Amino acid sequence: MYQIKVLISQKESVIDPVARALQEAVNAWGADEFSEFQTKKVIECKVAADSKEEAEQRAQELAEKILVNDAMEDYELCVEEAR
Amino acid sequence: MKAAIISFSGASGNLELAEALETQTNFTVHMVDDQTTDLSEFDLIFLPGGSSYGDSLRPGAIAAQTPVAEALKNTRENQKIIGIGNGFQILCEMRLLPGGFLLNKSLNFHEEFVAINFEQEELVLPVSAKFGQFVLFEELSTEQIVMRYKNGSPFGKDATDVAAVKNEDGRVLGIFAHPERACQSWQQSPDGAQFFHWLETEFARKEGDR
Numbered sequence: 001m002y003q004i005k006v007l008i009s010q011k012e013s014v015i016d017p018v019a020r021a022l023q024e025a026v027n028a029w030g031a032d033e034f035s036e037f038q039t040k041k042v043i044e045c046k047v048a049a050d051s052k053e054e055a056e057q058r059a060q061e062l063a064e065k066i067l068v069n070d071a072m073e074d075y076e077l078c079v080e081e082a083r
Numbered sequence: 084m085k086a087a088i089i090s091f092s093g094a095s096g097n098l099e100l101a102e103a104l105e106t107q108t109n110f111t112v113h114m115v116d117d118q119t120t121d122l123s124e125f126d127l128i129f130l131p132g133g134s135s136y137g138d139s140l141r142p143g144a145i146a147a148q149t150p151v152a153e154a155l156k157n158t159r160e161n162q163k164i165i166g167i168g169n170g171f172q173i174l175c176e177m178r179l180l181p182g183g184f185l186l187n188k189s190l191n192f193h194e195e196f197v198a199i200n201f202e203q204e205e206l207v208l209p210v211s212a213k214f215g216q217f218v219l220f221e222e223l224s225t226e227q228i229v230m231r232y233k234n235g236s237p238f239g240k241d242a243t244d245v246a247a248v249k250n251e252d253g254r255v256l257g258i259f260a261h262p263e264r265a266c267q268s269w270q271q272s273p274d275g276a277q278f279f280h281w282l283e284t285e286f287a288r289k290e291g292d293r
Contacts, residue, residue: 010185014183014185014218015185015216015218015241017185017186017187017188017190017216017239018186018190020188021190041140066148067140069141069144069176069183071183071220072183072185072218072220
């Protein structure tokens with residue numbers, strides 16, 4: 001059994017309204033040393049697979065078919081043996 | 084003409100759309116659910132508004148994975164599809180319409196009656212959404228742009244002012260405002276009636292009809 005974590009973020013070319021609002025809040029606070037805010041969605045699940053390679057392959061299919069809108073979003077995958 | 088309204092789980096707009104179509108058009112209206120796999124008997128297929136599946140993951144994302152999605156992707160040349168509000172968002176998620184929707188600049192739900200340019204007329208129609216900033220990833224032809232917000236997107240200045248679009252072959256229409264909430268004499272604006280008249284006499288018209 002493998003544990004999958006998918007981190008989904010807006011593509012750089014697409015605005016991230018929450019990140020922008022956080023930057024404005026931080027600027028208003030006077031703490032302009034903070035920059036490049038980015039928000040990500042985390043989806044976790046388990047997958048039954050015979051190998052880590054198979055788990056990664058299936059995780060990528062899950063991300064691309066169900067979880068991610070590839071016109072607006074990028075994603076990162078983390079796959080580990082489930083504890 | 085036979086019209087289907089797809090009832091997606093959690094979506095609130097199917098009944099008011101049925102009421103609008105029954106009072107404003109001559110379509111015979113049928114309610115179908117999102118588990119339906121056969122839409123072949125219908126001339127027109129409507130995806131109504133109202134936060135299907137609670138806008139989970141992204142607005143329209145879960146609805147775009149239901150069994151009815153395959154039927155929508157395999158309609159015939161003489162069938163037309165119309166998405167209103169969340170219905171427009173579902174069609175974008177299914178890649179049947181261009182573009183996508185982002186959270187409003189205010190990060191909050193927003194609704195108001197706005198001026199919209201449509202067919203050389205100005206209509207006042209309600210908009211109502213939390214994810215209303217419409218963004219485009221490709222150039223559209225002039226024929227594809229059906230409505231524009233007169234004063235820019237009411238959801239955020241980074242969004243396009245496009246309020247309704249068609250796909251390349253013109254069979255699929257998405258409109259983000261809600262004409263079904265503005266067509267009866269007792270509603271705040273009656274201008275939606277003009278949209279339904281255009282829908283019936285222009286958009287839904289089949290080749291060879293007059």
